[in-house]
Amino acid sequence: MIRKLRYLFTATFSNLWRNATLTIAAILTVMISLVLFGTSLMVRYAVDNATARWQGGIEFVVWMNADASPQQDAAIRETLDESPQIKDWTYVDQEAAYQEFLELFEDNPELRENVDPSILPPSYRVVPTDPDADVVAELADQFRTRAGVRSVALPTEVIKEVQRTGDIISTRTLLFSLILVVAALLLILNTVLIAIGARRREIEVMKLVGATNWFIRLPFMFEGVVCGLLGGALSIPAVWWIRRSIIEEISSSEAINLLTGFRVADSEFQFIAIVLVGLGCAVATFGSVLAVSLHLDV
Amino acid sequence: MIKLEEVTKSYKGNVTALAGASADIGKGEFVFLVGPSGSGKSTFIRLLNREERPSSGKIYVAGKDIGQLSSWKVPYLRRNIGCIFQDFKLLPKKTVAENVAYALQVIGRPNHVIQKQVPAILELVGLSNKVDRFPDELSGGEQQRVSIARAFVNRPLILLADEPTGNLDPATSVGIMRLLDRINRTGTTVVMATHDRGIVDTMRRRVIELDRGSIVRDQARGVYE
Numbered sequence: 001m002i003r004k005l006r007y008l009f010t011a012t013f014s015n016l017w018r019n020a021t022l023t024i025a026a027i028l029t030v031m032i033s034l035v036l037f038g039t040s041l042m043v044r045y046a047v048d049n050a051t052a053r054w055q056g057g058i059e060f061v062v063w064m065n066a067d068a069s070p071q072q073d074a075a076i077r078e079t080l081d082e083s084p085q086i087k088d089w090t091y092v093d094q095e096a097a098y099q100e101f102l103e104l105f106e107d108n109p110e111l112r113e114n115v116d117p118s119i120l121p122p123s124y125r126v127v128p129t130d131p132d133a134d135v136v137a138e139l140a141d142q143f144r145t146r147a148g149v150r151s152v153a154l155p156t157e158v159i160k161e162v163q164r165t166g167d168i169i170s171t172r173t174l175l176f177s178l179i180l181v182v183a184a185l186l187l188i189l190n191t192v193l194i195a196i197g198a199r200r201r202e203i204e205v206m207k208l209v210g211a212t213n214w215f216i217r218l219p220f221m222f223e224g225v226v227c228g229l230l231g232g233a234l235s236i237p238a239v240w241w242i243r244r245s246i247i248e249e250i251s252s253s254e255a256i257n258l259l260t261g262f263r264v265a266d267s268e269f270q271f272i273a274i275v276l277v278g279l280g281c282a283v284a285t286f287g288s289v290l291a292v293s294l295h296l297d298v
Numbered sequence: 299m300i301k302l303e304e305v306t307k308s309y310k311g312n313v314t315a316l317a318g319a320s321a322d323i324g325k326g327e328f329v330f331l332v333g334p335s336g337s338g339k340s341t342f343i344r345l346l347n348r349e350e351r352p353s354s355g356k357i358y359v360a361g362k363d364i365g366q367l368s369s370w371k372v373p374y375l376r377r378n379i380g381c382i383f384q385d386f387k388l389l390p391k392k393t394v395a396e397n398v399a400y401a402l403q404v405i406g407r408p409n410h411v412i413q414k415q416v417p418a419i420l421e422l423v424g425l426s427n428k429v430d431r432f433p434d435e436l437s438g439g440e441q442q443r444v445s446i447a448r449a450f451v452n453r454p455l456i457l458l459a460d461e462p463t464g465n466l467d468p469a470t471s472v473g474i475m476r477l478l479d480r481i482n483r484t485g486t487t488v489v490m491a492t493h494d495r496g497i498v499d500t501m502r503r504r505v506i507e508l509d510r511g512s513i514v515r516d517q518a519r520g521v522y523e
Contacts, residue, residue, distance in 0.1 A: 004406060201389060208347075208387070209452070210377035211404035213370065 004215070011219035015195040016226060022194060023227060026187040030231025030283065031238065033180030034276045038239035040173035041272050042264045046247050047166030050262040051159055052100065059131055060140040062124040063150045066094070072148025079146075080124060085139055088127040094120050106265045121150055162262070181283055184231070188224045188287035195223055196295050203296070217296055221288045228284020232277035239276065243269060299325040299456065299487045300346060305355035307341050307511075315341035317511040318355070323489065323504075325455075328482045330498050331491040332522055333508035339491035342508065343460050346489065347379055348372050360455060377405060380449030380457045380486075384464035386441045388433040394444050395420065395429040401448045419451045423477060439470035443477065450481055457481060459490040463497065471497060495522040 016023050062076065080089045092100070098117035105111045128136055140152045196203065206216050243264055251262040264272075300323040307316040316338045323329055331339045344350045345357055348364050357364050364375060388397050395416055402412045420426050423443040433441055442462060449457060459478065463471035475497055482488045492498060498505060498521060505520030506513055 003408070007403070201387070205387060205389060205400065205448075206404045207373075208376065208381050209401040209404060209448070210373040210375070212373045215404060215406070 008218055008222060012222040012226060015199070015219060015223045018198055019191055019195055019223075022187070022191045023223075026184065026191045026227040027231045027234065029180065029184040029187050030228055030280050031234040033177050033184050034232055034235035034280055035238045035242070036173050036177035036180060037279065038235060038272050038276050039242055040170045040177055041275065042239065042243055042247060042269075043166055043170040043173065045264050045268045045272075046251075046262045047163060047170070049104070049265070050166075050251075051155075051163050052104070052261065058125045059128050059136045059155065060126050061153045062126065062140075062143045063121045063153065064123060064148055065150045066119060066121050068122075068148035072146075076124060076143070076146060076148070079142075080126065083139075085129055085135070086126060087129045090125045092123045092125060094118065094122050097122060103265070104261060106267070181279075184228075185283050185287045188227050188284050189291045191227060192220050192224045192288045192291035193295060195220055196291065213296070217292045220292050220296070221285070224284045224288025224291070225281060226284075228280040228282075228287075229277070231284075232280025235276050235280070236273045239272065240269070299323055299327070299360060300489070301356075301358040302345075303356045303358075305345065305352045305357055307338075307345060307350060308353050314511050316345070316352075316508075319508075319511070319513050320355075321506060321513060321516060323487060325487055326482070326485050328479070328488045328501070328503040329490070330501070330503060330505045330520075331489065331508060332493070332498060332505055333514075335493075336510075337508040338511040339508055340460055341511075343381075343458050343489065343491055346456070346458055347381060348375055373405075377452060378455045380446075380452070380454040382442065382445045382449050382457070382459045382462045384461040386433070386438075386445045388441055388444055388448075390433055393430050393432055394425060394436070397433070397444055398447045398451050401451055405452070407452075415451055419447045422450075422480075423447045437470070438466050439473055442466065442470075442474050446474070446477060446481070450486075454486065456487045456489070459488065459492075461491055461493065463492065463494050468496060475501065498522040 064073065064076070077091075080086055094117045097120040098115075101115060101120060102112055126139075128139055130136075137154060140154055143149055144152050203216055247262065247264055300321075302319055302321045305316055305319045306314065308314045319338070319342070331342055333339055341350065345352055346359060346364075348367065352365055355365075359375065360378065362375070367375060389400065392400060398419060399412050399416050402415065407415075417426070417429070420429055423446055425440065425443055425447065428436065428440065433444065436444070442465075446462075457478070462478070463474055466474060471494060478488055478490065479501070502519045502521070505515065505517050505522070507515035507517075507523070
């Protein structure tokens, strides 16, 4: 077993080395395609985080006083239920508001420790039937003067613009990343095919003396998988750098201070990193299995 | 050991390489396949090694119908069949000993077995003094001895030889034939395709003659024609 593993290891790396230029091209293509894919995911997360309150058609938020009485709450609910202009609403109580707060400031433990759920205002998130800006503004105004209401918040044009631009950026980068994933797949396929070609004689002899198909195939498949794995691994620092240098820059910018929530949490970044390595391996495995099954039959 | 029943092999474009060939080769026999180029000798050999499948008919090797053999079992069939060729098929970047050892390594034989068997087989083929040479430092006859050592190191039941003396001068060929004869005397069945009239006439073994894919003669202790 150890002998076989050692053979697998040396054969794989001698293939990679023999094929160095093509191997590097394949690894870099995998990496760049995954960087684009990762960026697309990060933009999506960042936009979601920046506009968390404004998803699912929610057009305005009624913030209650933290000490609003049950009667005041009931009156607001009655209005929300009865108005024909309101399609749906959800109530976010203090505990839920606190959870949201914890997520938003995941990277700021100091702030998290100093905030108690009891000081956070509960709120109603309202989805109106007609999303037209004027109608929504008029509707929201009805709640401003009600008893127990602290304030009413409407998404500004800036937030809508952020959602729209974020969507455009993330779908375009996703599209280009997918095209590059296909390029990466083809490059890996070619890398493996060239390795097979370079070892034609050895493969012929191995078949002749009765080496098993897996023994012959595995080093070539591993070669492709190593390309995918390395490309995936290299894409992580690149994506991390984009997160630091672009996304965090935007979120801390004074000029666009509305975007303080435009960020990618550590847990989300970890998830993206896993997705990238997984995708790299999947693409590479597919490419090399394809190459091997095309050209290494008994 | 080897049995062919009405074996036909046709390729795309209606080329028939073998047409209804039947033969029965016993354990320990030495058989020459003769006939002009394109008569089906190589196809005969390739069918026995399961490099090709018959279009119709059945081929039994050591009692097994190899046409029905699933492809993952083919390597195990080939471990019982040694093969040598006109062009030797040695790996140029490996030494004599490494070329022979390679055949054992890739089927997962442990090192201690390899270290014992490789010198023994190189002794048998008379190359004990050239173990560290590379193939391009050897004569044609010596290269063919390496290839025989590689084919026989795993002690197969059958040795298939496709024109093994095709690239060698007559004197060298005689040496190779002595070696094959010696291997045959250990009980190994040898099937050898050849054009070499002199060898066939001297050895006086069983001769199967092929012409345009059909067996036209099957003679014990035969001559070339």
